[in-house]
Structures are given as C-alpha cells and as structure tokens.
Amino acid sequence: MNPSADPYFENDAEPWTELGDGIRRKIVGHTPELMSVLVRFDQGAIGTPHAHDAHDQIAFVISGSFDCEVGGVRKVLRAGDAFVAPRLTMHGVVALEPDSTLLDQFSPRREDYL
DSSP states (O other): OTTTOOOOOGGGGGEEEEETTTTTEEEEETTTTTEEEEEEOTOOEEEEEOSSSSSSSEEEEESSSSEEEETTTEEEEEOOOEEEEOOOEEEEEEOOSEEEEEEEEESSSGGOOO
C-alpha cells in the first residue's frame, strides 16, 4: 500500500504474500518511521529466532496462539496478547493453532518488505 496514494487498508482487497514454510504476510500500511504487517502462520509453522539490527518490533496476537521466546524468556501468547522486541533482542515464535495471526509493527519500516 502506498500511503500517499490511498490512506486506507481494505483486508479483502490485499493479497497475501507467500513466504514459504506455512507463513504468509500482507502489509497493512507504512510511513518511513512505522510499518504494520499481518503475518499468518499454519499450525506448527516456525518464525525462526532472530534479532533486528535497526528495527524495534511489537507483535500483537490477532488470532490463534504462539509459543514465543523473547530475550530468552518463553511464554505462550493468545489473541489479545503481545510481545515487544527492541532492536538487537532475539525473538521467535511457533504457531500452536491453524491460521494463527500476528500484527507486527516495526519502527522504522522494513524497506526489505517493500
């Protein structure tokens, strides 16, 4: 979505981008300083543990549940829960249910997603 062309996100009008291994995403919107991305996981799909050099991230659970690890602390999160992973903090997830979905928010935006 190009925010200067259309300031609205309509979920049904935006296609999912298949990332492989049971994970897909769609960009909700972005500015140079902020990006929101829906990420849907098949049951058992793994968001491999990693850290970002230049991005802070908040991941809000929209649906389903996830076994999460952030900064070495593990916890199961369900719809309505979230985690915060500041830059350089290791984090990863495993989807525990079909169609488990996160709303990932990044600051600044992920240029590699565009």
